[in-house]
Amino acid sequence: MKNVFFTKLITTYSIIIFSILFWVFFSYYFTNQSNAQKKLLEANTTTFSQVVDKNEVYLKFAIGISNAILKNSAARDYALSSSASYYPSLTRLVYESNTISSGLSWMNADIAIHKLNDDTVIFRQTSESLDTLLNDLNISPAVYEAAIITLSKSTRKFNMILVTDSKFIYITKNSYGNKEKLILMVIADLSSVIGNSGEAGLQFNIQKNGDSFLDLRTKPTFKIEEKELLLSANQGIKIRKEQSGVALNATSELADFSYIGRFVTSARKDDLFALAYIIVMFLVAFFISFIIIAFFSKWLYRPIESLIQTFMTLDINNAKDIRVKNEIEYMAKQVVSLRENYSELSRSLVNNREDIVNKLIYDIFMGTRNAEDIYTTIGTVDLEWLDEGVFVAIIEIPLQHAELEKVLQIEKIIKTEVERIAKQTGILLSSTRLGLIIQGDDIQPILNCMNSVVVLIDTAFSIRLTAGISNQCENMQAIKNGYSCAEVLLEKRYFMETRNVYIEKDLEDIKTNFVLYPIDVEYKIVTAVEKNRQEEAVSIMNYIFDEYISQTISSENWMLIILALINTLNRCAHKAGLSEITRSNEFILLELKICGSTEELRSKALDVLQGIFYEMEHSSDIKINAMRDRFIQFIDDNFKRDISLLDISEYLNLTPNYTSTLFKAIVGENFKDFLSKYRFDRAVDILKTKPSIKLSDLSEAVGISNVGTLLRIFKRYAGMTPGQYVDMGK
Secondary structure, eight states, X not given: OHHHHHHHHHXXXXXXXXHHHHHHHHHHHHHHHHHHHHHHHHHHHHHHHHHHXXXXXXXXXXXXXXXXXXXXXXXHHHHTOOTTTHHHHHHHHHHHHHHHGGGGGGGTOEEXXXXXXXXXXXXXXXXXXXXXXXXHTTOOHHHHHHHHHHHHHOSSSSEEEEEOSSEEEEEEEEEOSSSOEEEEEEEEEGGGTSOOBTTTTBEEXXXXXXXXXXXXXXXXXXXXXXXXXXXXEETTEEEEEOSSEEEEEEEOSSSSEEEEEEXXXXXXXXXXXXXXXXXXXXXXXXXXXXXXXXXXXXXXXXXXXXXXXXXXXHHHHHHHHHHHHHHHHXXXXXXXXXXXXXXXXXXXXXXXXXXXXXXXXXXXXXXXXXXXXXXXXXXXXXXXXXXXXXXXXXXXXXXXXXXXXXXXXXXXXXXXXXXXXXXXEEEEEETTEEEEEEEOSOHHHHHHHHHHHHHHHHHHHSOOOEEEEOOOBOSGGGHHHHHHHHXXXXXXXXXXXXXXXXXXXXXXXXXXXXXXXXXXXXXXXXXXXXXXXXXXXXXXXXXXXXXXXXXXXXXXXHHHHXXXXXXXXXXXXXXXXXXXXXXXXHHHHHHHHTOOSHHXXXXXXXXXXXXXXXXXXXXXXXXXXXXHHHHHHHHHHHTTSOOOHHHHHHHHTOXXXXXXXXXXXXXXXXXXXXXXXXXHHHHHHHHHHOTTXXXXXXXXXXXXXXXXXXXXXXXXXXXXXXXXXXXXXX
């Protein structure tokens, strides 16, 4: 009887333990799987939404910058240009488009501008043939012509999207007059738009949603057919659950295509493994429980309930702890991502604002932008005070001291000192001139500040600055005239009393100063020195002695003649960019005073003049060699990446046009040709040590974007392909 009771007791408790453990383990399993699938759906939906938002922002930037370029006066001039004005308008459009499209740098996109009925395309700060560009993009001319025709029928205001296996291209156009049109393309890598992401292999793609989308991809891609209706929507994203996964869809607001995504919500192998693990653990737990029941059956009446409750409580709490931990980790990742995006956006905004301000100040100085556009722009960069009464100052740095690092330091010091007395803004006009706009009603505080700055720079760098300050410009339209006045002051300072800072009132000195020989004669000799015409300068000096000094010489005006000659020679030295002769006035005066005759005075004056030419030539050679070294060093440090004339001009803090002229004058060829030859030489060096290197790796190693360009460069400089070059070496 006792054994029967014990057997029933064991059986009863076994059934109870089995039932409880079964529901505990399998409820935990299905709850955990459900939460994991829900979290996966939320994560991939969020990722899909972020990719869609990023691409919509990209399109918005591309559309805005495209419109800005096409509505620019440079684009109109290029579209309507004749054969005579074609190249000047093309050059200007290259510069203007580079400046405006700098806002696309964060998207790694390029701008291409094509004038209809013209086989030339403006691309990457230069021009090339349309066929070359289309070949690089793997687009046939017939397809391109069909796309242009489609633009006219587009419901997207003459916009369309063209997609190849490697490129995502936004195309738009604009008309000027009746027939002339410009086609503009914003070209980006397709990989920056489409890519695999998400926690469970989210596949991302785009597909046609209207006539203004042309898909030229040859590689197979997944699609979502129209018959696959999506059943639910979340924040503009349509979601449809499938047997093996989830499909996502979002329609672009800016173009005729849809964003689509698809991911698998369950991995069957993982599910089977998890289920097998749960079953094993269940059997182990049941076996242990059975042993406990068999061994402690008489004490199991009360403990069994508390034991099960304790086990369930611990397990549930552990599951909650895991979920909380995962949620905290997810939130932390989102916070870090937001911080990184905010920092990157802040840097882009600061750099973009500096570019806008520099371009604005340059256009105001040159008078190349209409007033309405200027007034619109100054409100966005907090420069409304430019229309409230300002002074224009141009500060000149002697050329032999114009090293870039020193120039940037001097610019910073000058702006800091001026900022102490008034608001200011300005740009480096060249490596030797700084232009400033200073707010104020009285010129005297600005004059005092400039004199203090000259002393400060002379003390710190042994560089003597010269500045010209205009009268007050009452409004923004007068700033251009103020800039011209400051330039005139610097040009004519040699005909005024020698000082460091000149104002408009000093121009009266030219009219009132008494001279022994006409000012225009002195101007001719100063100009000859500036243009490095030694024979002409010597001839004019002899003319001065023959026609004026010999006719007026006497013991009474002997000293006056010597002082006049010293002033003329000093002005010649200043024009040549030399300060050493100016600083030895007393020595020159002593040498000229001891001259006993007119001919001896003539001989000594000619010696000083020839000394100026000697110093000019010596100083010029040093500067040319130093600048050439800087050009070569920049290319050597950066040729492995995609660099342009704009990059080296920003590095030197010069305008692109001035940099181009300077580069060709010093190096002997234009920047693009020199860079191509330099990359060819480096590629040859690599082939000598690695003859079996792949062409794609060789292109990347020397900074060339594709193999086709590498082959063209080898054909140009070696007359053969890289493979033929290696075979010839063998």
